[in-house]
Amino acid sequence: MTSNAVPSNALLDVPPGLKGVAVADTELGSVRGFEGFYHYREFDAVELARSTSLTDVWWLLMHGSLPTAAQSASFEQEVGGNRVVDLDGGLVAAVASATTAPHLALMSLLPLVAPEGHPTTDLTDDERRVIASRLTAAVPTLLAATHRLRRGLEVVPPDPTLGHAADWIRMTLGEAVSPQRVAMVEAYLTATIDHGFNASTFATRVVTSTGADVAAALCAGIGALSGPLHGGAPSLALSMIDEIGDPSETERWVRDRLGAGHKIMGFGHAVYRADDPRSLLLREVAERHGGELVERAIEIEGRILAVMREWKPDAVIVTNVEYYAGIVLHLAGLTPDLFTSTFTVSRVIGWAAHLVEQAGNNKIVRPSARYVGPEPTRGVAPAVPA
Numbered sequence: 343m344t345s346n347a348v349p350s351n352a353l354l355d356v357p358p359g360l361k362g363v364a365v366a367d368t369e370l371g372s373v374r375g376f377e378g379f380y381h382y383r384e385f386d387a388v389e390l391a392r393s394t395s396l397t398d399v400w401w402l403l404m405h406g407s408l409p410t411a412a413q414s415a416s417f418e419q420e421v422g423g424n425r426v427v428d429l430d431g432g433l434v435a436a437v438a439s440a441t442t443a444p445h446l447a448l449m450s451l452l453p454l455v456a457p458e459g460h461p462t463t464d465l466t467d468d469e470r471r472v473i474a475s476r477l478t479a480a481v482p483t484l485l486a487a488t489h490r491l492r493r494g495l496e497v498v499p500p501d502p503t504l505g506h507a508a509d510w511i512r513m514t515l516g517e518a519v520s521p522q523r524v525a526m527v528e529a530y531l532t533a534t535i536d537h538g539f540n541a542s543t544f545a546t547r548v549v550t551s552t553g554a555d556v557a558a559a560l561c562a563g564i565g566a567l568s569g570p571l572h573g574g575a576p577s578l579a580l581s582m583i584d585e586i587g588d589p590s591e592t593e594r595w596v597r598d599r600l601g602a603g604h605k606i607m608g609f610g611h612a613v614y615r616a617d618d619p620r621s622l623l624l625r626e627v628a629e630r631h632g633g634e635l636v637e638r639a640i641e642i643e644g645r646i647l648a649v650m651r652e653w654k655p656d657a658v659i660v661t662n663v664e665y666y667a668g669i670v671l672h673l674a675g676l677t678p679d680l681f682t683s684t685f686t687v688s689r690v691i692g693w694a695a696h697l698v699e700q701a702g703n704n705k706i707v708r709p710s711a712r713y714v715g716p717e718p719t720r721g722v723a724p725a726v727p728a
């Protein structure tokens with residue numbers, strides 16, 4: 343043993359929640375909180391969302407470079423084809439009615455799209471990409487079908503000739519929407535594909551590291567994302583704007599909420615200490631659309647930030663992605679019950695890329711926990727409690 347090696351029973355302590363701990367190397371991207379910047383590979387993620395199609399960015403993350411025109415066209419076609427899933431309609435309806443939330447239905451149905459169940463670590467890189475792309479592309483189809491079935495509406499099958507964002511909206515709403523609305527949703531989807539080592543990305547990589555099959559690893563991401571501290575509550579910022587109503591009510595409303603110990607949704611971030619660039623992008627998208635709600639949201643945002651500065655003068659509390667995400671998705675015609683599902687449609691692309699990266703250079707993730715219970719007795723059979 344070298345002098346700086348850890349003795350066999352010693353544990354390294356890390357901060358709660360692994361905050362600030364690097365647990366992997368990645369070439370996929372990162373978040374630079376103090377600079378208000380995040381990127382996908384070597385590209386500014388916000389600039390990609392402004393200029394590049396969702397499927398081209400998807401390709402970038404899966405293959406390492408932006409596609410040529412020919413690769414772009416054939417990938418768009420492949421994704422469209424993969425949205426068509428061959429599942430028994432009765433089974434989908436049964437799962438939709440037996441589950442209480444979209445992510446539960448998705449976790450039940452997704453494995454059926456690629457039921458082969460090969461250990462991810464036994465596959466080649468190309469095989470992982472093919473299976474991950476099949477599953478990733480099927481996510482909007484399954485979410486839209488279960489969403490509509492739960493409401494007693496007929497399922498709208500995918501149209502492989504449409505773009506991924508356009509078809510997601512059409513399959514959920516039952517009708518095509520204007521190119522402007524599609525562009526709003528596409529900007530949101532592209533901007534939210536990946537964002538550092540967030541909980542759902544980590545969960546996907548942990549499950550991948552065990553050699554579990556691709557669907558099992560993606561389901562880990564779906565489960566993690568569904569929690570309200572991650573992707574499970576994006577509609578709350580929109581309902582806050584609704585509740586505040588007149589902007590002049592903002593200060594009173596926010597102080598009341600803070601006084602009662604509540605968080606103000608859409609504000610604050612664990613990593614950003616400068617503006618959240620996703621919120622700036624989505625505010626820009628909302629402003630381009632314009633209208634009373636957007637004007638009111640902008641005024642309320644300024645007032646909330648002022649109260650937060652006064653309330654926590656030593657903290658940097660910025661507007662986060664959720665504040666304008668709800669507005670943009672609402673303006674595009676999506677209802678709040680579809681917001682978390684829409685987030686899943688984009689983030690699953692990031693999970694798939696992380697899965698391919700993890701499996702390509704795998705080491706099982708197996709940390710330890712510090713035992714803090716009563717001292718164990720060795721070799722003593724427990725007495726039956728009286």
Ligand code: COA
Nearest residue numbers: 604605606607608609610611612654657658659662663664
């Ligand atoms: N409402 C009320 N208090 C907030 C706040 C908010 N939106 N955002 C931060 N704070 C408080 C924190 O609780 C912390 O208080 P403390 O010093 O008493 O512990 C202080 O401001 C500094 O917080 P910070 O360290 O910058 O962030 P964090 O890691 O503790 O919290 C969030 C980050 C995202 C959990 C937090 O900002 C939050 O709950 N926001 C609202 C929910 C939301 O919009 N989530 C979507 C995130 S993309």
